[in-house]
Amino acid sequence: MNPALSVIFFTTLSGAGYGLLAWTAAWILLPYLQGHPPQQGAMPLLWGISLVLGLLLTTAGLLCSMFHLGKPARAWRAFSQWRSSWLSREGVSAVLAAIAALALLGLLATPLFMHSYAALQSPAVPLLAAIVLLTSVATIACTAMIYASLKPIPAWRHALVVPVYFAFALLCGWLLLAAIASWTALPVRTLAIAAVVTWVLAIVTAMLKRVYWRAIDRQPAAASRADAIGLPGREIGVFERPHTEANYITHEMGYVLARKHSRPLRLIATYLFALVPMLAVGLGWAFPALDAPLFTLAAMAALLGVFVERWLFFAQARHAVMAYY
Numbered sequence: 001m002n003p004a005l006s007v008i009f010f011t012t013l014s015g016a017g018y019g020l021l022a023w024t025a026a027w028i029l030l031p032y033l034q035g036h037p038p039q040q041g042a043m044p045l046l047w048g049i050s051l052v053l054g055l056l057l058t059t060a061g062l063l064c065s066m067f068h069l070g071k072p073a074r075a076w077r078a079f080s081q082w083r084s085s086w087l088s089r090e091g092v093s094a095v096l097a098a099i100a101a102l103a104l105l106g107l108l109a110t111p112l113f114m115h116s117y118a119a120l121q122s123p124a125v126p127l128l129a130a131i132v133l134l135t136s137v138a139t140i141a142c143t144a145m146i147y148a149s150l151k152p153i154p155a156w157r158h159a160l161v162v163p164v165y166f167a168f169a170l171l172c173g174w175l176l177l178a179a180i181a182s183w184t185a186l187p188v189r190t191l192a193i194a195a196v197v198t199w200v201l202a203i204v205t206a207m208l209k210r211v212y213w214r215a216i217d218r219q220p221a222a223a224s225r226a227d228a229i230g231l232p233g234r235e236i237g238v239f240e241r242p243h244t245e246a247n248y249i250t251h252e253m254g255y256v257l258a259r260k261h262s263r264p265l266r267l268i269a270t271y272l273f274a275l276v277p278m279l280a281v282g283l284g285w286a287f288p289a290l291d292a293p294l295f296t297l298a299a300m301a302a303l304l305g306v307f308v309e310r311w312l313f314f315a316q317a318r319h320a321v322m323a324y325y
Contacts, residue, residue: 023174
């Protein structure tokens with residue numbers, strides 16, 4: 001498939017954004033579940049910053065996706081097909097997540113303007129946080145299913161497509177959250193927790209992605225040339241090419257990436273989204289005075305690594321229609 005930058009930016013930014021929203025919502029819920037809502041301090045400010053960054057990333061990602069549409073002005077029609085379309089379900093859940101996040105952000109901002117934490121004692125705060133968490137997870141799932149539901153593309157029908165997308169969203173969201181929190185002089189114990197969680201997420205994500213790459217390398221062709229023209233089981237020879245020039249199908253669905261190029265790109269992606277963040281957060285834990293820049297470096301490296309991985313995700317996917325060509 002043609003690795004269009006608009007869709008690559010969309011999947012990278014929106015995945016990280018919804019991962020950040022999900023982690024932030026869980027962070028907000030924690031003290032309420034423990035029966036200790038904030039009554040002072042700067043914690044609501046950190047929550048608000050995380051929500052704002054998550055909303056910015058998701059909005060930027062969704063706007064990038066519109067550049068891939070033939071007629072962006074008709075994008076609103078996608079919301080009407082939520083019963084059968086994962087794209088429509090993604091749009092609905094994304095809007096619900098944004099509304100809940102904005103409402104939650106409004107409540108978190110009250111201490112800044114009213115100099116009172118009374119609004120934060122309301123049950124509306126944990127309720128909205130739970131909605132943000134659920135709708136963010138639902139949006140991540142719907143985005144992954146847009147690709148996993150496409151039967152003509154065997155590489156995307158693999159069982160690991162959805163888990164891998166979730167893993168990247170959780171990894172990037174966690175690293176962004178840790179980067180934001182690290183600028184508040186976190187205690188060593190908290191840095192240790194952040195480092196361990198990062199290591200676990202990075203290792204699991206790298207392992208899942210490696211298994212996926214090995215699987216698609218060994219995956220047989222979805223259909224032969226005989227299948228493509230409705231004569232399965234027969235030997236078909238090509239007398240003349242279907243077209244003398246490239247067309248829309250060959251441009252969008254006939255992109256070919258040589259394996260000798262894919263291997264170094266896979267290594268680069270893995271180093272960026274797994275190895276560099278693991279080393280950076282480890283150093284941040286060992287040297288607390290440098291935790292903020294190192295955690296920020298980890299988040300930026302992971303986003304860049306996911307960008308490379310997303311490019312490969314599209315470039316290495318072959319549509320069954322290309323058997324005809």
